[in-house]
Amino acid sequence: MRPVAFDYVAPTTVEEVVQALSDGGEDATVISGGQSLLPVLRMRMADPSLLVDLRRVDSLREIRDDGDNLVIGARATHRQVSTDPLVRQHAGLIAKTAGSIGDPQIRYRGTIGGSLAHADPAGDMGAAVLALNGSLELTGPRGSRTVAGGDFFVDYFTTAREPGEVVTAVRIPKHDGWGSHYEKFTVVVQAWAVVAVAAAVRVEGGQVAEARIGLTNMGTTPLRAAAAEQALVGVAAADTDALRAAAATAGEGTNPPDDPSGTPEYRRHLAGVLAGRAVVKAVEAVA
Amino acid sequence: MVSIRLTVDNVERTAEVEPRTLLVHALREQLGKVGTVVGCDTSNCGACTVLLDGESVKSCSVLAVQADGSTVDTVQGLAQPDGTLHPIQQAFHEHHGLQCGYCTPGMLMRAVCLLSENPTPTEEEVRHGMEGNMCRCTGYQGIVDAVMAASQAMSDSYGANQSSIAEPAGVAS
Ligand SMILES: Cc1cc2nc3c(=O)[nH]c(=O)nc-3n(C[C@H](O)[C@H](O)[C@H](O)COP(=O)(O)OP(=O)(O)OC[C@H]3O[C@@H](n4cnc5c(N)ncnc54)[C@H](O)[C@@H]3O)c2cc1C
Ligand code: FES
Ligand code: FES
Numbered sequence: 001m002r003p004v005a006f007d008y009v010a011p012t013t014v015e016e017v018v019q020a021l022s023d024g025g026e027d028a029t030v031i032s033g034g035q036s037l038l039p040v041l042r043m044r045m046a047d048p049s050l051l052v053d054l055r056r057v058d059s060l061r062e063i064r065d066d067g068d069n070l071v072i073g074a075r076a077t078h079r080q081v082s083t084d085p086l087v088r089q090h091a092g093l094i095a096k097t098a099g100s101i102g103d104p105q106i107r108y109r110g111t112i113g114g115s116l117a118h119a120d121p122a123g124d125m126g127a128a129v130l131a132l133n134g135s136l137e138l139t140g141p142r143g144s145r146t147v148a149g150g151d152f153f154v155d156y157f158t159t160a161r162e163p164g165e166v167v168t169a170v171r172i173p174k175h176d177g178w179g180s181h182y183e184k185f186t187v188v189v190q191a192w193a194v195v196a197v198a199a200a201v202r203v204e205g206g207q208v209a210e211a212r213i214g215l216t217n218m219g220t221t222p223l224r225a226a227a228a229e230q231a232l233v234g235v236a237a238a239d240t241d242a243l244r245a246a247a248a249t250a251g252e253g254t255n256p257p258d259d260p261s262g263t264p265e266y267r268r269h270l271a272g273v274l275a276g277r278a279v280v281k282a283v284e285a286v287a
Numbered sequence: 288m289v290s291i292r293l294t295v296d297n298v299e300r301t302a303e304v305e306p307r308t309l310l311v312h313a314l315r316e317q318l319g320k321v322g323t324v325v326g327c328d329t330s331n332c333g334a335c336t337v338l339l340d341g342e343s344v345k346s347c348s349v350l351a352v353q354a355d356g357s358t359v360d361t362v363q364g365l366a367q368p369d370g371t372l373h374p375i376q377q378a379f380h381e382h383h384g385l386q387c388g389y390c391t392p393g394m395l396m397r398a399v400c401l402l403s404e405n406p407t408p409t410e411e412e413v414r415h416g417m418e419g420n421m422c423r424c425t426g427y428q429g430i431v432d433a434v435m436a437a438s439q440a441m442s443d444s445y446g447a448n449q450s451s452i453a454e455p456a457g458v459a460s
Contacts, residue, residue, distance in 0.1 A: 001328060005307050006307055034349065035330065038348045039328075039348065042309075042347070043328060051306065053353065079342075103420075104397065104401070105343050105344050105348075105397065106330070190418040190419060
């Protein structure tokens with residue numbers, strides 16, 4: 001189908017984007033990569049009056065080193081994020097997760113800011129950003145603010161983003177020397193995750209010193225598996241059985257969806273198994 | 288209506304489009320590129336794949352206005368003007384990379400992009416690299432064989448060009 005008619009602008013600065021959104025009122029919508037929005041428009045599940053395109057705002061594509069953090073512009077594509085040397089070095093989990101999204105064509109267009117703003121609980125990037133304690137930078141009519149990943153995701157397709165605000169960047173604390181892995185379980189090769197687990201570990205003296213585990217599609221928002229993270233601390237890095245056992249609790253206490261791809265019980269089981277695989281591979285990937 | 292300028296299959300073109308016009312519809316209905324087809328409504332099938340500034344994208348999931356100022360390459364620009372097939376087309380022909388042919392325009396354009404990203408992929412890399420394109424007929428084996436064969440053919444001819452460029456430099460042996 002063809003989308004319902006709308007107006008379109010493509011400003012060149014964040015200020016102009018914010019202005020266009022506030023002039024456009026309630027039905028003005030940001031378009032970034034369009035890989036979630038255009039399918040929605042084609043199926044006429046939304047009918048915005050105005051699309052404000054980020055494609056000419058060059059500053060939003062930058063990926064830069066900011067001391068202890070990496071700052072990834074909201075318009076950076078999944079392809080760009082997955083292949084960028086800075087991201088691979090300082091936040092390998094983010095690069096690996098970006099490389100697992102959709103298919104090559106989707107990754108050339110879809111963006112990190114769009115993925116996070118869209119907040120589909122089955123979307124991959126949220127769990128990785130949460131696991132690395134990332135935060136989001138937003139700019140709106142009342143200025144700019146930074147929101148921690150854990151506060152950004154509020155509910156199913158719902159974030160802390162106020163109307164008129166634009167996500168401008170994602171800020172990720174550097175995790176140099178950590179090993180990481182994104183383990184995604186799908187029904188066919190190219191599909192949304194039934195469940196997926198983002199894991200990052202720091203190993204010291206042959207033992208896990210710190211572990212971070214993010215869960216995809218295990219609730220209405222991406223989640224952290226705090227109990228499993230605790231259980232992993234002190235486990236011998238070479239003892240894969242012990243690593244798997246410690247990670248097996250990752251699904252406990254969660255309330256995952258019930259749909260044709262799996263029941264909540266099945267998903268909780270899957271989360272434990274996938275967390276084990278992710279942690280073992282993350283330990284193997286430690287530099 | 289918005290006026291857009293784009294270079295389509297090496298020719299500079301302009302078109303008047305509505306903001307809601309999808310790139311695939313502008314290509315098919317206004318620019319004569321009916322070789323690019325629509326196979327789904329969900330951005331899944333990849334039949335509409337074209338190169339936008341050299342990158343493979345699903346033209347049903349890009350607005351025509353978003354392509355303003357860009358270069359678009361479609362399946363119709365692959366063969367030489369004299370009809371000589373592009374190596375990827377030749378390989379699909381020789382290795383039974385198609386049956387009904389509906390997925391083929393998208394397969395070819397994605398394969399061209401894949402081989403530019405990675406000129407000598409493994410079979411596994413070809414399978415992953417073609418994940419965004421669906422085929423209801425072939426079972427994919429012929430497609431994978433064709434992409435592998437094209438990679439071989441293109442790197443052979445690239446190698447030949449390389450040596451013909453390198454030789455006159457006359458490295459004394
Ligand atoms: C076939 C297919 C398979 C896919 N598979 C996966 C998958 O496996 N995993 C996965 O995670 N995703 C998948 N996706 C979704 C893809 O990752 C999208 O790129 C992503 O969800 C949205 O990013 P975008 O840049 O395309 O955003 P858009 O489609 O442009 O926007 C999505 C929403 O976010 C808003 N928005 C976008 N950018 C901003 C911003 N900077 N500030 C404020 N609001 C903004 C828009 O208004 C819109 O509501 C798939 C999509 C398709 C079509
Ligand atoms: S028509 Fe199916 S992906 Fe574009
Ligand atoms: S040849 Fe028929 S869909 Fe691929």
